[in-house]
Amino acid sequence: MQDEEETNRKLVERRHGEYVQYGSEIQLFHVDSESYLCAKKTCAEYEKTCNRVELQEKLSPAIYFKILPRYKYRQEGEKIKYGDQIIFLNIKINLYLHICEIQIPIEKPLELPLIPGTTKNEITPVIIDRRIPRKFLSPN
Numbered sequence: 220m221q222d223e224e225e226t227n228r229k230l231v232e233r234r235h236g237e238y239v240q241y242g243s244e245i246q247l248f249h250v251d252s253e254s255y256l257c258a259k260k261t262c263a264e265y266e267k268t269c270n271r272v273e274l275q276e277k278l279s280p281a282i283y284f285k286i287l288p289r290y291k292y293r294q295e296g297e298k299i300k301y302g303d304q305i306i307f308l309n310i311k312i313n314l315y316l317h318i319c320e321i322q323i324p325i326e327k328p329l330e331l332p333l334i335p336g337t338t339k340n341e342i343t344p345v346i347i348d349r350r351i352p353r354k355f356l357s358p359n
Contacts, residue, residue: 223278241288242295244310249274255282258309258316269317281311 227246239245247256254274258281263269275282288294289304299305307316 227278238298239286240295241286241293241297241299241305243286244283245286246282247284247307256284257281258284258312258314260312266317270312270314272316279311281309283310284308284316285310 248254249256252274254276255278257273257275257279259271259273261271263271284307286299287306287308288297289306293303308314309316
């Protein structure tokens with residue numbers, strides 16, 4: 220496992236700054252928790268017709284996503300342009316990443332893996348309705 224992590228780190232360093240192309244295999248990394256987005260074969264908690272995705276610290280085949288064009292006028296191998304609509308295909312389970320606008324009920328803070336050198340490992344969710352102008356959200 221240590222070899223795989225070292226190889227992964229070297230690959231990320233080598234490819235840093237390169238243009239991302241359609242067809243590229245990527246890992247979606249959450250910087251604050253130092254975790255990867257990982258697709259699961261189990262059902263999502265709030266949308267039962269979808270699969271679950273979770274943050275995971277360790278490497279696995281389920282963290283690799285392929286970037287595909289949303290429309291057929293873009294081809295694999297082309298550079299992704301600003302404003303292009305893209306699709307993420309999980310390579311392991313062969314399903315697309317779906318993000319919905321369902322507002323998840325706030326019941327408890329979201330627990331994350333503990334980051335080395337810190338003591339806080341949770342995020343407290345806050346409702347921000349983007350349809351309301353920002354000036355109405357401030358307490359002043």
